[in-house]
Amino acid sequence: MCGIVGYIGPRNATPIVLNGLKRLEYRGYDSAGLAVLTPQGVQVRREVGKLHRLQALVESEPLAGNLGIGHTRWATHGEPSRRNAHPHLSETGKVVVVHNGIVENFLALREELAAEGAQFRSDTDSEVIAHLIERFLSREADLVEASRQALQLLEGSNAVVVISTLEPDKIVAARLGNAGGVVIGFGEGEMLVASDLPAILEHTRRVAFLEPRQMAVVQAHGAEVMTLERRPVPVQPTVVPWDPVAAEKGAYRHFMQKEIHEQVRGLTDTIAGRVDFEGGKVFLDSLNLTPALARRVRKIFITACGTAYHAGLVGKVLLERIARVPVEVMVASEFRYADPLVSPDDVVLAISQSGETADTLAAMEEGRRKGATLWAIVNAIGSQAMRMADGYISMQVGPEIGVASTKAYTAPLVDLYMLAVLLGDLRGTLPEAERRRLVKDLRLTPDLVGQALAREEEVMAVARAMKEVRSCLYIGRGIDMATAYEGALKLKEISYIHAEGYPAGEMKHGPIALLDEETPVVAIAPQGPWYDKMVSQVEQAKARHARVIAVATEGDELIPPIADAVLWVPPAPWLLSPVVTVVPLQMLAYHIAAMRGLDVDQPRNLAKSVTVE
Ligand code: F6R
Numbered sequence: 001m002c003g004i005v006g007y008i009g010p011r012n013a014t015p016i017v018l019n020g021l022k023r024l025e026y027r028g029y030d031s032a033g034l035a036v037l038t039p040q041g042v043q044v045r046r047e048v049g050k051l052h053r054l055q056a057l058v059e060s061e062p063l064a065g066n067l068g069i070g071h072t073r074w075a076t077h078g079e080p081s082r083r084n085a086h087p088h089l090s091e092t093g094k095v096v097v098v099h100n101g102i103v104e105n106f107l108a109l110r111e112e113l114a115a116e117g118a119q120f121r122s123d124t125d126s127e128v129i130a131h132l133i134e135r136f137l138s139r140e141a142d143l144v145e146a147s148r149q150a151l152q153l154l155e156g157s158n159a160v161v162v163i164s165t166l167e168p169d170k171i172v173a174a175r176l177g178n179a180g181g182v183v184i185g186f187g188e189g190e191m192l193v194a195s196d197l198p199a200i201l202e203h204t205r206r207v208a209f210l211e212p213r214q215m216a217v218v219q220a221h222g223a224e225v226m227t228l229e230r231r232p233v234p235v236q237p238t239v240v241p242w243d244p245v246a247a248e249k250g251a252y253r254h255f256m257q258k259e260i261h262e263q264v265r266g267l268t269d270t271i272a273g274r275v276d277f278e279g280g281k282v283f284l285d286s287l288n289l290t291p292a293l294a295r296r297v298r299k300i301f302i303t304a305c306g307t308a309y310h311a312g313l314v315g316k317v318l319l320e321r322i323a324r325v326p327v328e329v330m331v332a333s334e335f336r337y338a339d340p341l342v343s344p345d346d347v348v349l350a351i352s353q354s355g356e357t358a359d360t361l362a363a364m365e366e367g368r369r370k371g372a373t374l375w376a377i378v379n380a381i382g383s384q385a386m387r388m389a390d391g392y393i394s395m396q397v398g399p400e401i402g403v404a405s406t407k408a409y410t411a412p413l414v415d416l417y418m419l420a421v422l423l424g425d426l427r428g429t430l431p432e433a434e435r436r437r438l439v440k441d442l443r444l445t446p447d448l449v450g451q452a453l454a455r456e457e458e459v460m461a462v463a464r465a466m467k468e469v470r471s472c473l474y475i476g477r478g479i480d481m482a483t484a485y486e487g488a489l490k491l492k493e494i495s496y497i498h499a500e501g502y503p504a505g506e507m508k509h510g511p512i513a514l515l516d517e518e519t520p521v522v523a524i525a526p527q528g529p530w531y532d533k534m535v536s537q538v539e540q541a542k543a544r545h546a547r548v549i550a551v552a553t554e555g556d557e558l559i560p561p562i563a564d565a566v567l568w569v570p571p572a573p574w575l576l577s578p579v580v581t582v583v584p585l586q587m588l589a590y591h592i593a594a595m596r597g598l599d600v601d602q603p604r605n606l607a608k609s610v611t612v613e
Pocket of ligand 1: 305306307308309351352353354355356357360403404405406489490493
């Protein structure tokens with residue numbers, strides 16, 4: 001997961017940038033680098049592996065200057081190597097760039113630049129940014145204008161930081177989408193920029209965060225902020241507390257809200273380095289999945305608790321549809337008591353944010369006892385589930401602090417999708433054209449989540465209308481059933497409102513008796529294979545005078561006239577749609593609980609890591 005740090009001021013930038021990168025190590029990375037503007041011109045040091053290797057390189061080849069930028073890289077395009085590590089330079093070396101995110105249209109941009117004669121020195125998407133800025137600089141624009149014009153050409157959610165030998169008195173920093181945050185630190189006669197607060201907190205507590213499509217021109221004495229359209233934006237630094245945990249919360253009221261918003265970046269990092277978009281391939285190296293094992297697998301048992309179990313339910317649809325492998329999903333607390341029919345040709349796949357949940361670990365032990373291969377999808381690096389497993393996928397979303405899981409729900413959905421593609425490929429059950437299409441769809445995911453997040457105010461209006469209800473039903477079908485369960489769990493655990501998730505088709509077999517004006521129904525009804533069925537479910541609920549809140553796809557014309565409120569989501573490929581449809585439900589639960597004045601991050605009776613049976 002990439003990190004950025006930059007410094008401008010009277011001190012030597014080198015140790016400040018290196019220390020800042022060190023504070024971002026927890027995010028994970030595979031290479032690192034920095035560029036400093038020295039009296040001899042810009043100097044760059046890049047190294048593969050951990051930061052101490054970059055530090056050793058800097059000690060053997062020192063560099064010093066008052067302006068520097070650094071980066072920790074989690075490979076997306078191109079292997080981890082010195083040449084692919086950031087910073088990247090333009091052809092003449094006058095422009096230096098570090099970048100977080102994925103430039104979705106980089107292939108087209110690279111071809112265009114190559115046709116103009118640009119020579120590329122790395123396999124990264126990021127390098128095109130340096131070349132593009134140089135192209136505009138050569139057309140008489142200054143650094144700010146050249147950066148602005150170049151950044152407007154980039155598609156995707158990106159954070160970019162630029163320096164140039166031509167204008168050594170400034171750093172240009174930009175945030176292009178919902179991923180890739182940018183924070184500016186205001187020091188005494190010095191300024192910092194970073195992707196995350198911990199990188200700069202030891203130097204200053206006065207900070208300002210860029211919004212999407214804003215850029216900042218940072219100089220030693222202050223910063224100017226403007227939109228990408230060059231409209232000035234007033235800068236109002238806020239003071240964050242010293243407490244590093246509280247500081248991490250940044251501009252958000254609660255960790256849960258922050259973590260909901262971090263999903264764009266989390267998903268970018270989830271995909272990063274694991275997908276070759278050109279070849280249509282997925283790589284999950286830490287899973288240790290050989291072609292022989294892939295062909296041998298008879299059945300996958302997914303086991304998990306709570307939110308992670310709901311991710312498993314989506315995983316069943318993905319693995320069965322994409323890889324054509326039979327899957328059984330079991331709550332972990334039942335697994336070891338059910339004497340499940342697990343054989344040595346099966347896989348037991350545990351999903352766990354903490355990797356320490358007692359029931360999940362016990363289920364893994366049961367799988368081991370029966371000779372199965374053990375896999376785990378975990379967030380906490382080095383956790384017991386990770387250590388126990390024969391292979392694992394790490395979630396790459398950074399620590400989750402809010403007790404209610406959000407980013408650790410959407411990340412495993414994407415992990416399971418990638419696993420399904422990889423398994424289907426290795427087993428020969430997934431035709432190549434289909435594989436390429438599925439891999440291509442992946443790159444849309446972070447941005448689709450960003451679009452869903454941008455509708456937070458509309459969700460708040462629905463939350464206001466719902467905050468006093470006593471009970472509520474969430475319904476969905478097929479792949480959306482798990483979303484109904486997850487939406488209901490989110491609401492009940494933090495707002496203490498009774499909520500139940502139900503397969504929509506089961507309503508008429510009992511739960512429909514609950515419906516009246518007092519009991520709203522949240523219907524998950526995006527475009528997809530179950531859409532028509534859900535429209536008639538909504539009609540049936542309306543006929544019982546229930547208030548219906550529908551999650552529907554932008555442009556839908558049938559749902560708005562029959563629902564009382566709509567939570568809109570952008571159109572998404574249906575196998576990836578659970579990643580998007582859950583977002584308004586997370587926000588709904590969050591805002592209802594916050595409006596009820598509850599302790600959102602630490603709801604009563606719950607713990608983040610459930611290490612007892
Ligand atoms: C709900 C929630 C819990 C966890 C469950 C499993 O928001 O967070 O339901 O999903 O306790 O925890 P992990 O993933 O740590 O095994």
